[in-house]
Amino acid sequence: MSDHILKTVLYVEDDKDIQTIGKITLESFGNFNVVMCNSGKEALEKIKDVNPDLVLMDVMMPEMDGITAMLEFKKDTELSEIPVIFMTAKAQVHEVEKYNKIGVAGVIIKPFDPVQLCPQINEIWEKFHAKFTVRV
Amino acid sequence: MLNLQSEFEEKLNTAKTNYLKSLNEKHTLLGILKDLMFKTDDLKDENLVNAFQEAYGYIHKLSGSSAMFGFSELGQTSNKLELLLKDFIKNDYSSDKEVICENFEILLNEIEKAIKKD
Structure with a gap:
């Protein structure tokens, strides 16, 4: 177990129906503080005020997609270490390779x-911090 | 864990009720798009191209959300049509339009079934 506590999640998703089920799941099973955004652009505007432990983000979104938003986070030293998880249907091998290359x-x-979502997030969270600790 | 599960199920049921209401609107909207999509073959007609792209967007969302709300058959049907539409648009609207029309009809029926069932 890492010492890092996952409390606040910035959840970026443009589909209202998926937002609803995602938020219910994250709050009920993860007990996370969930802040919603409708696009990458809105996430970019809100992220510094929210100061999340984790960003959970869709890839295909209007205004600004997940990849562009993540690349913007990486440019900013205040945001570049915040882990980003992509939650997407666009998950063919070449697409996942592309996400990995940009540091997802x-x-x-x-x-x-819904039952598996929080365990999946926690697993990724633990791996991310284990890797980070080894690097340091 | 049991409390979490029941709290989740209670919230999920409320969300599902709202989702079912929105399925009615989605059915109406997709019906309008279907009429636009299949009334002409003229690719110079901007309305036709827009209707296909708009339908693809809606069906992509339906495909993502319906399975999560427990409508697995609707999820499968919409996913199949999503892939057909994706190929159709990618191939400059030149593949078999009849297959898309048939699957569109199947999807509209599946939405009706989901609404009636619950």
């Missing part, structure tokens, strides 16, 4: 199983 902490495939 993990990928969760949509449609997701």
Whole structure:
């Protein structure tokens, strides 16, 4: 177990129906503080005020997609160490390779199983911090 | 864990009720798009191209959300149509339109079934 506590999640998703089920799941099973955004652009505007422990983000979104938003986070030293998980249906091998290249902490495939979502997030969270500790 | 599960199920049921209401709206909207998509073959008609792209967007969302709300058959049907539409758009609207029309009809029926069932 890492010493890092996962409390606040910035959840970026444009589909209202998936937002609803995702938020219920994250709050009920993860007991996380969940802050919602509808696009990468909105996430970029809110992220510093929210100061999340983790960003859980869709890839295909209007205004600004997940990849562009993540690349913007990486440019900013205040944000570059915040782990980002992509939650997407676009998860073919070449797509996941592309996400890994830009430094995503993990990928969760949509449609997701609500019961499995928080364990999947926690697993990615633990791996991310284990890797980070070894690097340091 | 049991409390968490029941709290989750209670919230999920409320969300599912709202989702079912939204399925009615989705059914109406997809019906309108279907009429636009299949009334002409003229690819110079901007409405036709827009209708296909709009339908693809809606069906992509339906495919993602329906399975999560427990409508697995609707999820499978919409996923199949999503892939057909994706190929159709990618191939400059030149593949078999009849297959898409048939699957569109199947999807509309599946939405009706989901609404009636619950």
